[in-house]
Amino acid sequence: MRRCESSGCGVARIKPARLREGDLVRLVAPSGCTADPGRVEASAAALAALGLVVRTSKYAADRYGYLAGEDAVRAEELAAAFADTEAKAVICLKGGYGTQRLLARLNFGLIARNPKIFLGYSDITALHAAIGQACHLVTFHGPMASSDMVPKLDEATAGALRRALFSAEPLGRIQNPDGSPLVALVGGMATGELVGGNLSLVASGIGTAWELDTRGKLLFLEDVDEAPYRLDRMLNQLKLAGKFDDCAGIILGGWTRCVAAEGRPTLRLDEVFKDIIAPCGKPTLMGLEAGHCAPNLTLPLGIAYEICAEDGRLEALEPACSEP
Numbered sequence: 481m482r483r484c485e486s487s488g489c490g491v492a493r494i495k496p497a498r499l500r501e502g503d504l505v506r507l508v509a510p511s512g513c514t515a516d517p518g519r520v521e522a523s524a525a526a527l528a529a530l531g532l533v534v535r536t537s538k539y540a541a542d543r544y545g546y547l548a549g550e551d552a553v554r555a556e557e558l559a560a561a562f563a564d565t566e567a568k569a570v571i572c573l574k575g576g577y578g579t580q581r582l583l584a585r586l587n588f589g590l591i592a593r594n595p596k597i598f599l600g601y602s603d604i605t606a607l608h609a610a611i612g613q614a615c616h617l618v619t620f621h622g623p624m625a626s627s628d629m630v631p632k633l634d635e636a637t638a639g640a641l642r643r644a645l646f647s648a649e650p651l652g653r654i655q656n657p658d659g660s661p662l663v664a665l666v667g668g669m670a671t672g673e674l675v676g677g678n679l680s681l682v683a684s685g686i687g688t689a690w691e692l693d694t695r696g697k698l699l700f701l702e703d704v705d706e707a708p709y710r711l712d713r714m715l716n717q718l719k720l721a722g723k724f725d726d727c728a729g730i731i732l733g734g735w736t737r738c739v740a741a742e743g744r745p746t747l748r749l750d751e752v753f754k755d756i757i758a759p760c761g762k763p764t765l766m767g768l769e770a771g772h773c774a775p776n777l778t779l780p781l782g783i784a785y786e787i788c789a790e791d792g793r794l795e796a797l798e799p800a801c802s803e804p
Contacts, residue, residue, distance in 0.1 A: 492616060493782050494592070494595045494616055495801055496598075496617065496618065496802070497802055497803065497804040498645065498646055498647055499569060499645045500804065501531035502532075502533060504532070504535060504566050504568060505532045505535070505568060505569040505570070505571050506537070506561035506564055506569070506570050507524055507534055507540060507573060507625055508537045508540065508557055508558055508571070508572060508573065509537060509539070509542075509554065509573040510555075510557070510578065510604070511547075511554075511575050511602075511603045511604065512548060512577050512578055513541075513543040513544070513546060513547055513576070514541060514573065514574060514626055521536075522626075522630045522631070523536075523573055523625030523629060523630055526625055526632075526633065527571065527629065530638075532569075535564070537557045537560075537561070546577060546578075547576075547577070547578045548578065554578065554582055555582045555586055558582065558586065559587055559590055559591075562590060562591045562594045563590055564594075568804075569596055569597035569599065570596060570597070570598045571600070571625055572599060572624045572625070573625050574627045575602025575603035575627065577603055579604060579607050579681075580681070580684065580685070582607075583607075588611070591615050592614070592617065595615070597620060597645055598619040599620045599645070599778075600622070601677060601678065601771060601776070602624075602627070602677075602704075602771075602772065603678065603681060604624070605676070605677030606681050606685060608621060608675075608781055609681075609685060610690045612782050613690070616782075618780055618783055618800050618801075619782060620644060620779070621778070621781055622640070622644065622777070623776050634774055636658075637774065637776050637778075639657075640657070640775065640778045643778075644778035644779075644800060645778070645801065647799075648799050648801045648802055649799055650797065650798055653795045654785075654795065656768065656777075657775045658769070660767060660769070661792045662765045662768055663765065663766045663767050664763075664790055665730075665753055665754070666730075666760075666764040667763065668729075668788075668789055668790075669763060669787065669788045670698060670728040671784060671785070671797070672696050672697045672698045672727070672728040672784065673782055673785075674698045674783065675693070675694060675699060675781055675782070676692065676700035676701055676781075677701075677702070677781075678702060678771070679702065679703040679706075679714050679718075680703055682701065682718065682723075686717060686718070691721075692723070694723045694726045694727040695726045698727065698728055698729045698785050699723065699727040699729070699730050699731070700733060701715075702732070702733030702771030702772065702773075703735060707738065707740050707741065708739070709746065709747075711738060711749065712752045712756060719756055719760065724757060729763040729765075729787050729789075730757060730762055730763070730764040731764070731768055732757075732764065733768045733773070734768075734772050734776075735749055736773050750766075763788075765794060780796065780800030783797070783799075783800050784797040784798050785797060
């Protein structure tokens with residue numbers, strides 16, 4: 481690994497070593513339980529199909545209500561995965577709910593001393609924010625084993641994942657695989673370190689010790705299964721907390737099944753964005769295929785990007801991984 485100075489962040493970021501075929505990775509379940517325990521084995525097989533050797537948490541199929549085991553066990557397994565000196569990556573089984581319950585239990589010093597690729601999204605957003613801010617480690621917002629790789633990872637998502645995790649070269653311009661353009665909500669250019677993820681998790685972190693720092697950053701947001709009025713409420717919470725005033729720019733990803741109940745009065749999502757985000761005046765792009773969608777692009781968090789809203793351009797300016 482090596483340290484770098486990301487443009488606009490002022491903090492020396494730790495870049496994990498890129499993956500190579502044959503590398504050992506740890507499969508962990510720090511969040512919600514899986515409905516079918518058989519998906520754990522299928523998820524390990526999906527990672528093996530990427531050319532990786534998989535060591536699965538022995539508790540990955542556990543259940544404690546809606547959680548993948550009790551908090552202490554999930555926290556211990558996550559710590560053990562980072563402490564494993566043979567492992568090159570920690571990959572999350574799925575999201576759901578539960579990672580915020582782990583934050584006070586985690587040894588971030590241990591994680592910082594054992595940096596490696598950390599991959600996930602959705603509820604994993606809480607861990608991205610905490611690890612990024614406490615450990616200064618570049619992490620990866622991208623597909624998870626059970627959620628996206630079973631029964632099969634789509635070609636575009638797989639290609640983006642490989643480019644992000646198996647290369648020490650800058651990703652360059654980030655484009656939707658289907659060719660659909662990124663659309664400007666607010667014009668302008670901005671450069672900064674990318675942070676964020678799932679809107680629900682970013683909003684629920686406000687007021688805690690793990691509140692997301694957006695100062696001078698590019699803020700990425702996405703969500704799933706939330707009615708427009710709920711998205712309105714969470715975005716307004718971010719606005720009132722100063723997150724949009726503090727950030728340098730905004731990127732809006734997938735908003736899958738974010739529709740109102742039939743027959744209920746509603747605003748369209750673009751109207752919500754126009755009302756809440758646009759008045760902040762920060763360069764804003766909409767329509768990135770990342771989050772709860774397919775394809776699901778892998779986005780390294782903690783490195784510098786540039787956006788040019790008028791051109792619909794999002795570009796990673798530096799590598800996310802170092803050479804082993």
